[in-house]
Amino acid sequence: MHDDPLLQPYQLKHLTLRNRLMVTSHEPAxxxxxxxxxxxxxxxxxxARAGLALTMTAGSASVARDSPPVFNNILAWKDEVVGWLxxxxxxxxxxxxxVMIxxxxxxxxxxxxxxxxLPVVSAGHAREPAHRAFPKKAEDWDIARIIGNYADAAERMKAAGLDGIELEAYGHLMDQFWSPLTNDLDAPYGGSLDDRLRFTFETLRAIRDRVGPEFIVGIRYSGDEGLPGGLTKEDGLEISRRLKASGLVDFLNVVRGHIDTDAGLTDVIPVQGMRSAPHLDFAGEIRAATDFPTFHAAKIQDVATARHAIASGKLDMVGMTxxxxxxxxxxxxILAGEEERIRPCVGANYCxxxxxxxxxxxxxxxxxxGRELTMPHAVPKAAAARRVVVVGAGPAGLEAAxxxxxxGHAVIVHEAAKDPGGQIRLTxxxxRRQEMIQVVQWRFAECxxxxxxxxxxxxxxGEAVLADDPEVVIVATGGLPHTEVLAEGDGLVVSAWDIxxxxxxxxxxxxxxxDAGDYAALQAAEKLAxxxxxVEIMTRDxxxxxxxxxxxLTPSMRELQKRDVTFTVTWRLERVRRxxxxxxxxxxxxxxxxxxxxxxxxxxxxxxxxxxxxxxFELKESSSNRGExxxxxxxxxxxxxxxxxxxGRFQLFRIGDAVAARNTHAAIYDALRLVKDL
Structure with missing residues (x-):
């Protein structure tokens, strides 16, 4: 037994979960x-192999043909899904x-x-800004059909051997029935809270009829939409109590906010530069009010916060997705006593x-x-050690090292600056983007x-590199800003890096x-404003x-709009004159x-x-592969x-922006897939 709250087992109905850490439902496409x-x-x-207690698949698996994914989701309405799951x-x-889904x-x-x-269907005609479709208002036969679709999908999941399911009710059809902002139906499925919840409870009863009383069923839902005229915190608490009292669900997975706009989604699932664990206390209030198994995940990036969530009794299972x-x-x-070696989530939200x-x-x-079939999380030893010289200590160079x-190779890294980091130090x-430095700090500590x-x-x-008598040279020197893009006046402009x-x-x-469309222009605009x-930002795109x-983009927009920055699209800068x-x-x-x-x-x-x-290029001709x-x-x-x-006595390679301007992920991927086979 361990004293660590995160390592305590948790009993959910008949299911014993070996610790309190979970990956909540998400769709990596x-x-x-x-x-x-x-x-x-x-x-x-x-x-799973590394000790996780519960992994939840799909965010979310579609139960019906008229619920087509807008990105690459699991199709739970197809019978063939059973074998794969x-x-x-x-x-x-x-x-x-x-495993749940x-x-x-x-x-x-x-x-x-x-x-x-097929027509998009909802509880009203209101369009969702994010996906732009105008839905048809659900008819009685739509409702009956979709309830049957849910029950069919749940039965498939039980047949696949899953430990349970959860239903998605934030921004999706189920809570489109709940919210006064999206439900324009008359009774019995619209109007009062009782009637707006009717679709959910009929669906839950249909599912229970198929899977029986022992199969685990939960629901992930927003306990407060945070929108004028929408579901309030009080509504959320009442819905939570009713879900518990129904006897139809076994756990609550609580979120807060709305996801119908980019900004709303970002508040529900915060990104870099936003507050960590912003909804944890709210989830704790739901748990306190219901005394019912409660799960939650939202920018819980570090073990200390996750441990606090469990130790304080705010959550029963904590998601670090x-x-x-x-x-x-x-x-x-954690089990090995190596928490300091955990690669940190920096909130970049590239995922x-x-x-x-x-x-x-x-x-x-x-x-x-996402590349587990081809890329190692645990890098194996080489058959023989070699002398490797890396030039550049940005993200690509640090990963290569x-x-x-x-x-098992002997590695030397040359860096022109006094500190590692390359472009990330500017970022x-x-x-708002200070967390990015952890990409560098973690690699440097590991090195x-x-x-x-x-x-x-x-x-x-070249002379300095050759003095190290290398067998492999990896050039990861990055790039320098390119501003010579004008027909006239290149000498009159400065780069975003200069700012x-x-x-x-x-x-x-x-x-x-x-004319690059990346972070540098936005960050320069923030500093200038x-x-x-x-400030006016102009692009030909x-x-x-x-x-x-x-x-x-959401945190940048909030900062730039607050400072009245102007955005101009479809125009191209051609000349600058004094x-x-x-x-x-x-x-x-x-x-x-x-x-x-x-x-x-x-x-x-x-x-x-x-x-x-x-x-x-100085080393290319003398290398054994001539850089190829x-x-x-x-x-x-x-x-x-x-x-x-x-x-040639050494192999020569270059990676990252020393090849061409791309991004941090590309630079690090360059390094891993080349060097893992050295």
Whole structure:
């Protein structure tokens, strides 16, 4: 037995959960043809193997054909799902981990032009801003059909051997019936709270009729919409009491807020720079009022907060969902007394933002997550040790050094600056994004633990690298801002980096031309506006900051709109001229035939970076592979064996922005998939 509150077992009905840590239902968008196949299974098994008590799949699995996912979700309305889930469940059970799944009908939170092009259905005609579909108002036969769909799906889940299910009731059809903002129906399914809850309780009774009284059934719901005219905290407490009193559910999974807009979703699932665990106390109030099993997850990133949630009695099970994407081995490290080695979730939300733009969920600094079939979370030793020299201690260089050291190689890192971090040090200068520095801090600590030798203030040229007698050289020198994009006036502009670093002082009337669409322009705008400047962000794109993505954009928008920053899309900066004490910016359009002017005192250009690759090309001809990468071997997970120069004594590679401007995840993934096979 352990004294740690997080390591105490928890009895939920007949199910004994081995500790208090869980991964709440979420959809990483890994299904194939709507099925949780090998990739999906490997993702959950990795966390089960490491000691997690409960993993919840799908956020959410669709119960009906007219609930088409807007990203890649599990289709629980298909019979074939049973076999695939059975494989996942059996393997997780083999590691002592319980498995549940979340079921839903999306209602209006989807689109009519997905899958079978069936009408979107809800309890009223109100459109959801996030997905833009105008729903039909549910008829009696819709309601009866969907209740049957829920029961059918629950029966499939029991047949697959799952330990339980939970129903989704925040932003989806079930609570679209609950909320006065979305339910325009007359009685018996609209009007009073009793009638607005009727659909839910009829659904729960239908499910119980199919799965019996022992199968575990819970519900994840918002106890307070936080919207004028919507469900209040008092409503949420009353609904909670009724759910308990019904005898139809076994646990409550509490959230707070609404998800019909990007901003609302971000408040429910907070991102970087927002308060940690903002709804924990609220969930504790629900538990205190109901004295009923209560689960919760929302930016509980660290073990200390999770431990407090259990020790204080606020929760029975605590969800660390994004944290387990950053490090699936959290429980194993707690058990080993190595909490300080847990890879931190930095709240960058690359995982969720990607799925809402149609991609698969990846962690910004754990590229093995979602790639468990091809990338290791635990890096194996190499057959023989080699001398590896890494040039650059940004995220790519640090990851290369960490993985090489784990492989058992002797590693030296040259870094031109006095500290590690590269571009991330600039990113972290914005107070909202300070958490990003943990990407660097964790890797640097791991490298020091593994005995990596660092040489700071070392602007390494070819001679310095060769003096270390390397067998492998990895160039991770990153890039420098590229601002030479104008037909005239390149010398009159500054870069977003110049603003963030303080190399250029803020102007008072500033035009930011953002032709990269990433964080740098937004962060520069924040700094300029905070200094009192009038700021306009201009882009030739149809939307601004497309690389930042929806949820991560929310805190920036709140800051920039508060400071009256202007956003201009579909216009392109062409020339800048000096005119007295002002700059004259001439802008045009890709659509042609128009020009405009702006008079400002500062022009900032954000156009990504160009590789800082001098040392790479200095060493290229003398290397054995002349810098060449065998892409087939790289993708297949085989060692690099290109030989172009038999006289060469070392292999040479470059990674990250030293190749081309991309992002932090790409840089770290470059390093892991190359070096894991060295």
């Amino acid at each position: 890994y299904p194939e043809d709507g099925m949780p196949k090998a990739r999906y299974r490997a993702y959950h098994v990795e966390r 059975r494989e996942l469940v059996d393997e997780c059970h083999g590691h002592g981990c319980a 979340q079921l839903t009908h999306l209602g209006r939170r989807t689109r009519w032009d997905k899958a079978d092009w 994004r944290a387990h994407m950053a490090d699936p081995h959290i429980v194993a490290k 969720l933002d990607r799925i809402y733009q149609g991609g698969a969920a990846f962690c910004i600094h754990n590229p093995a997550t 960490r993985v090489a050291a784990l492989r 972290a200068r914005t107070p 020091e633990r593994l005995g990596v030798a660092f040489r700071f203030n070392s602007f390494a040229d 963030l670093s303080g190399d250029a002082q803020p102007g008072s009337n500033v035009l930011i031309y953002d 905070a200094a009192g400047a009038r 149809r939307s601004f900051a497309p690389e930042v993505m929806a949820m991560s 005119d007295g004490n002002e700059l004259l910016a001439i802008i045009g359009s890709d659509y042609g035939g128009v020009t405009r002017e702006r008079r400002v005192d500062q022009v900032v250009v954000n156009h990504g970076t160009r590789p800082l690759d001098d040392v790479y 990468v065998d892409y087939e071997a790289l993708v297949a997970g085989r060692p690099q064996a290109v030989l172009r120069n038999p006289e």
